[in-house]
Amino acid sequence: MRKVRKGDIVKVIAGNDRGKRGEVMRVLPEKGRIIVKGVNIITKHQRPTARQREGGIIEREGTIHISNVLVICPSCDRPTRVGFEVLETGEKMRKCKQCGETFE
Ligand SMILES: [Zn+2]
Known part of the structure; x- marks a missing residue:
């Protein structure tokens, strides 16, 4: 990804x-x-x-x-480095390192 x-x-x-x-x-x-x-x-x-x-x-x-x-980041509108998180559904999402929200 x-x-x-x-x-x-x-x-x-x-x-x-x-x-x-x-x-x-x-x-x-x-x-x-x-x-x-x-x-x-x-x-x-x-x-x-x-x-x-x-x-x-x-x-x-x-x-x-x-x-x-x-x-x-689409959630907090700040420039961020991107991490990854796997949801319970198994879906892998990107994660904002500023606010912690996940996004596709
Ligand atoms: Zn964010």
């Missing part, structure tokens, strides 16, 4: 975008990296193609390392 999942809101704690919050758009588990909406924007110069005659500059999010973010 992963600590950070697609759709999570995370807070960036290192790098140029430190302090920003954003939604996780993609998780690249084999690299330990994620793409967060609006974070680590990189610009690419696009050559004109048959379809897009103009070319130009394209902005998109680059990946950042998972260790550079904290998940925002």
Whole structure:
């Protein structure tokens, strides 16, 4: 089970975008990296193609390392490290280390 999942809101704690919050758009588990909406924007110069005659500059999010973010807890809205807890039902949940609430 992963600590950070697609759709999570995370807070960036290192790098140029430190302090920003954003939604996780993609998780690249084999690299330990994620793409967060609006974070680590990189610009690419696009050559004109048959379809897009103009070319130009394209902005998109680059990946950042998972260790550079904290998940925002859906219960207490604070950035937290994530633990795990197995419920009586056998379901494994993530757990906020700030408030102790579990979440999927
Ligand atoms: Zn919490």
